Amino acid sequence: MKKSIYIFSNGTIRRDENTISIVNDNDKKFIPIENTSEIYMFGEVTFNTKLLTYLSEKGIIIHYFNYYGYYSGTIFPRQHLSSGAVILNQVSYYLDMEKRLQIAKLIEHGSAINIIANLKYYYNRGRSLAEEIEKISRLNDTFDEQTTINSLMLIEANIREIYYSTFDKIIADKNFRFEHRTKRPPQNNVNSLISFINSMLYTTVLSEIYKTHMDPRIGYLHETNFRRFTLNLDVSEIFKPIIGDRIIFKLLNEKIIDASNFKNIGNIVNINESGKKKIIQELDNKLSTTISYPGIMHKISYKRLIRLEIYKLEKHILGDMAYKPYKSNW
Incomplete structure (x- = not known):
């Protein structure tokens, strides 16, 4: 490989x-x-x-x-797998609000269910998370009622707020307090980890999109505008909980990374080179880990799993098979 x-x-x-x-x-x-x-x-x-x-x-x-x-x-290299038929269908599904909304809802469901899978894992290991699991499950049930992308994303934001409130229960190292999500710039160590790992996941998905017929500039949940790529952001929503967040929990709970791997530059909390190398090693390990997948005789890696998700979207827009997001059993 x-x-x-x-x-x-x-x-x-x-x-x-x-x-x-x-x-x-x-x-x-x-x-x-x-x-x-x-x-x-x-x-x-x-x-x-x-x-x-x-x-x-x-x-x-x-x-x-x-x-x-x-x-x-x-x-990018030149698009050797680019397909006019696929791109036309991608655009058609984006312009048809009913079809676009259908895909966006499925992505949101997949993300929420994988968030719940994470919480149930730690609930079964003694964390007090029953209330948060219940709240997110109820919010997940409301996605199908929504009629706009904006209303979907508002529910997603509520789910994320509840989910992030659990991080201080999941992370055993009390030297790493999450408190709340801050982005531009990340204002503490955990937020810095989330931002960096999300960036790495976005680029990983982008690389896998390149190996398919899909165009990364045309997404469904995220608005296609002057931002260069959006489909990778869509697909990443499904894998953030089961790849990115699990790496964060492992890095901190197993003390693979510590306070010495972070530094303050002005009002930005940055990860030093040693810390980035540790994170990338864990990401590579995760992406090469193999799991069972329905309908495939042999186990596949998480990296291959990401590409299969893109293939499923391609089949959906071509009318070959209805898209179903990947849902983790753990």
Whole structure:
């Protein structure tokens, strides 16, 4: 299976005959190009069009991040799997509010059910979460009554507020208090973890969309506007609880990451390089973990699971099979 490459150091990345290398003042490292699916750049890296042409030929995606470690953008190779028929159907479903709303409701249901699965797991291990499970279950039942995307997202916001209120019950390390969600910028360690892991999940889903016929610019729950990509945000809603949040709980409850992995830069709480590497290692471990999947004889990885979710959406808009979001049993 091809792997993701993560670059934290500053330097120059360039084509080196039939592979690529990263060069800085002290070192030169080669990247096994045939085994690489995408490159994540966290350092200040320079490159030229010769490299981009070569990576495009190899179908390798570049995701790059800013100084604080948050997602800045993606450089895609040419769309070798792009399908006019699929794109036309994607647009048709977006413009038809009834069809768009149907998909958006299914995504919201999938997200809420996977949130509930997380809470039930910790409830069965002694956390006092019965009230929150009940509240979120009731809110989940109201999605089908909604007639606009905005009203769906208001319910989603209420569910998230209740869900985030449980984090201080789930996270055993009392040095990490969540309190409430803050984003731009994240104002404590847990919020910084959520923002960084969400960014990594968005790019992971984006890479998987590229391997299908779907266009990442056309989403259904999230508004398609001047934002470059939205379908990856939609699909990520289903996997945030069962990939992103579970990684956060593991990192903190097993003390894989601690206060030394965070630093304050002005009013931003940032994760240092050591912390990012620990998070990425856990994310890679999670994405390569295999699970049983209905209708498939062998186990599949979580990364493959994400791509299957996109295939299901593709089949839905083509009229081949009604979409059903993935629902975790744990």
